[in-house]
Amino acid sequence: MPEWYQRRFLPGGKGKVHYLDLRPETVTREGHSYTRDAMLRWGPPSCFAQEDLYTIDLGRNLNVDVERYFFGDVDSKGRNAVEFFSNFQIRNGLHEAFHDLLRYMSVQKLRTPKGLGWLANIAQTQHRQSVLVLLQYIQTMHCAHWTDAIWQIAEATHSNTKFIVTDHPVTVYNRACFPGSKYCRGYNDPDIRFAASQTLFPLTSEKILILTNLAWVRNPYQSEVVVSPNPNLFHDTVFKATDIQRGRILTEEEVLQINYIMKMRAYRYIASANREELFPETQLGSTHWSKFGDGYLLMPDPRDVHMGGTVYMGYEGSRSEAWDEYGHRPGQKGFEDRRRNERESKALRKFQAEFSALYGPEQRGWSEQFHNEGPRTYSGEYHDHLLSEATRFGFKERKFERQDDRHDWFLG
Known part of the structure; x- marks a missing residue:
């Protein structure tokens, strides 16, 4: 090393x-x-x-x-x-x-x-x-x-x-x-x-x-x-x-x-x-x-994770290439697989709801995909929606209180 x-x-x-x-x-x-x-x-x-x-x-x-x-x-x-x-x-x-x-x-x-x-x-x-x-x-x-x-x-x-x-x-x-x-x-x-x-x-x-x-x-x-x-x-x-x-x-x-x-x-x-x-x-x-x-x-x-993700690139002479989020190319098995996308989309929504119930409304990490500079707290309306979804999926909400300014949430 x-x-x-x-x-x-x-x-x-x-x-x-x-x-x-x-x-x-x-x-x-x-x-x-x-x-x-x-x-x-x-x-x-x-x-x-x-x-x-x-x-x-x-x-x-x-x-x-x-x-x-x-x-x-x-x-x-x-x-x-x-x-x-x-x-x-x-x-x-x-x-x-x-x-x-x-x-x-x-x-x-x-x-x-x-x-x-x-x-x-x-x-x-x-x-x-x-x-x-x-x-x-x-x-x-x-x-x-x-x-x-x-x-x-x-x-x-x-x-x-x-x-x-x-x-x-x-x-x-x-x-x-x-x-x-x-x-x-x-x-x-x-x-x-x-x-x-x-x-x-x-x-x-x-x-x-x-x-x-x-x-x-x-x-x-x-x-x-x-x-x-x-x-x-x-x-x-x-x-x-x-x-x-x-x-x-x-x-x-x-x-x-x-x-x-x-x-x-x-x-x-x-x-x-x-x-x-x-x-x-x-x-x-x-x-x-x-x-x-x-x-x-x-x-x-x-x-902070989204569905989709296919990237298209165009070149001079009208040539283009594409890759989906898993690296599949057009014509390859698995490229933009519809059934997989539907299955993952449902599971991701469920996980987002569970994550909110577990860890509260504040981001635990953020990207620049939406040009956002974190950390930020999700709006009450959006967080309440996720908690409602969590209840529907059978997840229990934790009670949180703000400990300090470290952007962490702890059990109350």
Whole structure:
């Protein structure tokens, strides 16, 4: 993992972290056994590092070109992209930053010890060179699906607890795929194409990018492990930056739950500037995998999500192209599927009503699709309508009172 990324989680980018080994080795020497220290106090150069992880043995010579040139380019561009999205606004440089961030995240997910182990398993080889070649070949395998997702940039700015760093920082959470499930054993992560799979990537100690499949935001009542409407990992698609939700302020409990998820999905090592943050389970009343945030911990605000989404592009010479919201092209199966749209539209209205009953009238995140600058509170008339719908669907309204000016609503 790049040092520059680790330093984004240190005050001022300097100092050492508390570095926790989740599976410390037992060493036997001269008939005596002992377990190595699980907690270490190290600086970024010593953390998340494995010697010769990307080195290719060519007999008498060791080739480091993959690390120097391929990963070097990914990291250099990724560094600027992470910084761009940490202070996201629609401005010059967005196009390059978007593509560079996607590539960085996709490669980062594959190049960790856990990711390389997964690649070795699917390639059915332990030959390092073959695994690294495969990594470069499929380096963008996550990008199209993440492009079709709803993006949310959430903040821990009002929480005493901040985000931790793990040795598998691009984390996939699916509420139906608990850590001991078949989808999470060994090197496995839940498939990002499963409806309820959500991708987490901390940008700094106080900001995190959350990618939620559009099909899940529109219909969280379907099976969590049904495959998305467009399962092709390498399809062409179009990204709408105006749909990015930002401004959600996470509560202390929500940050603890996110840290717990990242810890449980790490492979072996996690780190933080604050020792206590490495043990979120000690501060949580419950670690029930599927019930964090009423099952909606990572959800963007569905009231800011719309139906439709087909994008048309015209070129000189009267040539045109189109993509629907799932990346289908005209003539392809699934393009603007009427039955799917009707089903999702009904489910989205139901979810918007439930969300209002659960979390109150104030937005938990907002986009720029309607040129709105949040946060804002939905009008009494609209909120009352959603509560009426919630009652019709059988959802009970929570009673809220305003705690302070942090734009959070709490149980009264």
